[in-house]
Amino acid sequence: MTTTMEAKKKRTEMLVEMRKEHRDTVQKAQELLKAQQSTRKVLERALTGGPHSVPQLAQAVNMPAHEVLWHVAGMKKYGIVAEAGTDESGDYYLYRLTKEAA
Amino acid sequence: MPEENVNKQAQAGQNPKDEEPRIGVYVCNCGGNIGDVVKCDMVAQTLGKLPNVTVAHSNMFMCSDPGQKMIADDIKEKGINRVVIGACSIFLHEQTFRRTLERAGLNPYLYYHVGLREQVSWVHHGTPKEATEKSIRMMAAGIAKARNMKPLEPVRLPAHRHALVIGGGVAGLRSALDLARRGLQVTLVEKSHYLGGRMAQWERVFPTNEEARPLLKRLIDQVLAEPNITIHTGAQVAGAKGYVGNYTVTIRQQPRGVRGTFPNEQGVMDVCPIKQRCEFNYGLSTRKAIYRPYKECVPEGLVIDWEHCTKCGECVQVAPEGMINLEEEAHEFTVEVGAVVLATGFQPYEPFYGEMGWKEYPEVITLPQLHRLLDDEGPSDGKFYWNGHPVRNVALIHCVGSRQVEGVHRAQMDGEVNNYCSRVCCTASLSMASLIRQKAPDAKIYEIYEDIRAYGRWHEDYYTRASKNNVTFLRYYAEEIPEVRRADEKAENPLLVKVRDHLTWGEEIEIPVDLVVLSVGMMPNPVQDLMEIFKVTPGSDRFLLEVHPKLRPVETAVNGVVLAGTAQGPMNIQESCAAASAAAAKVSALIEQAKVELEPYVAHVDPDQCQGSGECVKVCPQEEAIELKTFSENGRTFQRAVVTPANCNGCGVCVSVCPNRALDVQGWRLDEYEAMVEAIAADIPAWEGAA
Amino acid sequence: MPTEHIKVDALVVGGGIAGMQTALDLGDQGYQVALVERQSSIGGKMIDLSKVFPTLDCCSCITTPKMSATAHHDNINLLTYSEIESINRNGNGFTVQVTKKPRYVREDDCTGCRSCELVCPLEVSEDEHEFGRTSHRIVYVPFSTAVPQKAVVDIDNCIFCGKCIQACPSDAIDFTQQPEPVEIETRSIVLATGFETTPIDAKKEYGAGKLRNVISGMMMERLLAPTGPYGRVLRPSDGKMPASIAYVQCAGSRDQTLGVTYCSRVCCMYAIKQAMLLSGALPLAEITIYYMDIRTFGKGYEQFYQNAKAMGVEFLKGKVARITEDADQNPIVRVELIDEFGKTRVTERQHDLVVLSVGLLPGGNPQAKFGVPVGEDGFIQVPDYNVFPAVTSQPGIFVTGTALGPMDIVDSIMMAGAAASATASYLESSNGSGKEAQSQPERSVEYA
């Protein structure tokens, strides 16, 4: 249908316009996105090997534990990871990839 | 009903008027309060299989906007015409969900609420499986009821735009003023012969350091200037009939015995031979049987203390002709009001004989007495003297009659100790410490406390000031009450206070003092009579009880009866005034429109079944709720029961005695009960996790 | 952009519990009310709390129905995500210029379904509600019980990929949205601008915000809330379930060095409440409260305190001088203890997590915008604090809730009723140019 085509074209134009208008912030956000996506990928890859606690993940991906926790919290919020009981000490929760994410 | 839905039913071959129940079932997790124990999604899933259940959902917070929207959408889009909600207590959110139904265009009474929190999750912690099963059963019963529910209408009645305020302390005055300014008529009833309550007795008030009486006077003047307020002092409520919007209250007023003011009042008081303890000065002075409570009191005239007056007539001799009438009688009258504000205030805790030397040693006084003592208009003209000597060492002991511990402190008559904090005494004591320092720059002042609770705005300044002013602080634990005892005869100071001080090494210290001040806490004024008349209840602390401290903080369980000020619990003046204004706002919202709505849960007579046996009339505990009336139809005369909904409280006693099953309580009909009982006893559908 | 005009009897500024309750109490009396909230949802601080003392009701159960009632009230006009620009006196009333900030989502079209949020590729720290401990996407519905339940775009972090536009079933996303001016003509104003908490980095001695396992009381509320960042209580450095938790009372209150000399009034109670909730959430955890005075003064509060003691919460009187951390980021509290026998000694104790019972500071800068004077403590100053606490020195302007000074929810709700009453009195009076009293006065004062 031509109308949807037109709408699509208009939308793309608008987005281009917006990106131009917000050039500075867009650039920063894009860098952030890139970094975040690679971090998440690393974390997800580590988790394919089975449930991990935050310190275990931190060690596996060589990242400070508090940063891992931040990512895990976000991933949990958006349904990418879920809790999988606690570790042996009972001090830490384990996280696994959800079915949808895996 | 959306058109689409009516069509569907028509297609299904149903009469759209007598619509088939389409029940929406909602199970709330209550943010874990319920969901941590009860498997809410399982409950919803299982109930979804029951007949007539069109939708069944569980949700984190049903009462939130998205939760309510879910219900509204189901009503509008899926043609839901009955709603069953399993959630917290009905007291919390019945109104919330009724409004949801109303907004969605459904009669608000087509909703049944199952309490899954108080009745299930909170009491079956450790047994989630059984808790889930119980939830299913309880909600299945609700669904059974829902199938039989009929739309109801609230009982709508006209209301008097007139409020009764009981108690003329600062809270009562403040309520009255707000109500009057809102355009309502107000009757204010004060038991004593003057307005202002306790506040009139304070030398000054924290946190502003204002003089109490001028501050009070400004408020009283505003109240007096309001034409909508009628004030009765020396008056008390003797009885009341009716219900929200339409109370008839009987007031009994004691005579004053004196008409207005006249020039030689002092002379009149002087000739009176009777001397009595002056209550205003907490017994620190005496007054006559004809007296003025305090200098600038309002109303300003003298008053006769009938209990002690011997009617000797001395005063009548010296007073101007006709000013004093010793034969004046109490009289009763009634007012018609729509709502009642209880502002009956507090009384200071009265220590037991010997409690920290109280009554045992004359050098032990209370904080209210200290206020009178330091007051320039008080019994010693504000000089910090005791027994004719300047006071050089004084100890103020906090928490007397408050924060008591069972087994340590002596209980009141009802067997309970006062385990609450009285909230004002800490700052009131600190404020007095500052005043003492002003009056006696060299005095040694000790504050003996548990915790200093200078919590409010500017309160902490009093604490800091006291520390700067060389007030010595000693801290005790409730379990080790300070001891007050008589010092040796030769000692310079008459009393010794023994305290284990936890600020310095837990040492037992003995302080020699001239005066001990007990910072007594608050107890509610005794209002047993009013509680019976208006059917309101106290909490475990004996103060009047609100419905819910956050949702309905000034309302009582009785619609139309609200609380103001310290009748509800310890408060300072600012808090009392805020509470009083809040009470006024509630009353305004209730009766401002001159009409009220009552719950429809009242007895209903089926005219076809009623044979006029009159059994119901005999057993009904309410006045004028049900009566036999004579009807004539087609030349036949017969009797039939008639309910006055406004007077019926829906107790259902009449239902149980009716030989013809002609009676039912609307919203709680017998067929509804029967369906519920059957559902509870029936097998519940199998559910995942049951095994 | 044409200016929207709204005419009301009362404008309530701030949609926390105090503002909502004032709006409801006025609306219920038949007055027309506009409520302006600068955040994207009403609810204020209260909606961030876990459970609330002294009843331990779940906070959402108390707040969300009030939010809903406010949003649906026939007499209340709700403007969220809106900023007051200016206020001018206009005869007996006020003309108020308000800007509705762009959400980049058309409020009328958005259904709050979160389809946009689920496809958005980027996450940033959640500042407003979770203190950066968790994240939200760039287009997001602020929280699950937000009112209005509408998405908002964090435009400064947006890459304009357009995924949300495609995902939105009701075509509500609009990146071209501009700020919208609204003019409110009102006869009175109620300030319910609330409070802020002591910043976590306020005190050098307590780690100046640099110690990861030293958090604020507000953060602990989020950890305890079912909707919180982790859904449970984990410590921020490494996600460990803390086995030993300490509270430092008066952290930011009653402190000359910070210039905050007053008591914040709620922190003793919220610490005790949290301690009780923690003993439920982490049954094995040891909880210590370091305090100067325990101020549980309200109705039922002392009993609440005694219950906490009976449950095994440890109350230690002593001033915390300093907090440091060990190599595993366990906080170490240096405290001058006054023990049961009154002995004073300085000790150091290690905990897994330390909570600063931060105080309440004035919020919303009401002085600058509304011309009402504030006291030395920064909270709004009123001429007759004791008897007319809601009435400011500016005719027609009233104050409620924590804008008047620290207070808890019960007291805020009481104050809301008081502000509603004071406003109603004013609206009915001649300087509020109110209608005459409807009924003719009868004879007034009758002594005897």
Ligand SMILES: Cc1cc2nc3c(=O)[nH]c(=O)nc-3n(C[C@H](O)[C@H](O)[C@H](O)COP(=O)(O)OP(=O)(O)OC[C@H]3O[C@@H](n4cnc5c(N)ncnc54)[C@H](O)[C@@H]3O)c2cc1C
């Ligand atoms: C020692 C002390 C010092 C204080 N100092 C301060 C201070 O400095 N600053 C401050 O803010 N607060 C102070 N307070 C608290 C303050 O006194 C109260 O907040 C305030 O008086 C409460 O007012 P009220 O109207 O609720 O009660 P009340 O003052 O007790 O008034 C209640 C009124 O109701 C009447 N009444 C009772 N029963 C009936 C009945 N059945 N029928 C009709 N009338 C009835 C009583 O006669 C009385 O007039 C102090 C309290 C104490 C004990």
Ligand SMILES: Cc1cc2nc3c(=O)[nH]c(=O)nc-3n(C[C@H](O)[C@H](O)[C@H](O)COP(=O)(O)OP(=O)(O)OC[C@H]3O[C@@H](n4cnc5c(N)ncnc54)[C@H](O)[C@@H]3O)c2cc1C
């Ligand atoms: C950690 C913690 C725990 C607590 N726990 C409890 C508890 O368990 N029980 C209890 O009773 N109390 C508790 N409290 C206290 C409680 O949070 C407050 O009493 C209550 O939230 C005060 O509500 P408010 O409406 O006055 O202020 P706020 O909640 O701060 O609301 C003010 C609102 O006004 C808005 N605003 C400000 N300025 C403007 C402006 N210029 N224009 C538009 N909008 C504006 C703000 O965005 C905000 O939404 C706790 C407090 C803390 C810090």
Ligand code: SF4
């Ligand atoms: S206010 Fe102070 S003196 Fe009064 S009961 Fe409470 S702690 Fe004790």
Ligand code: SF4
């Ligand atoms: S409430 Fe308690 S913690 Fe808060 S400032 Fe006051 S005394 Fe300190």
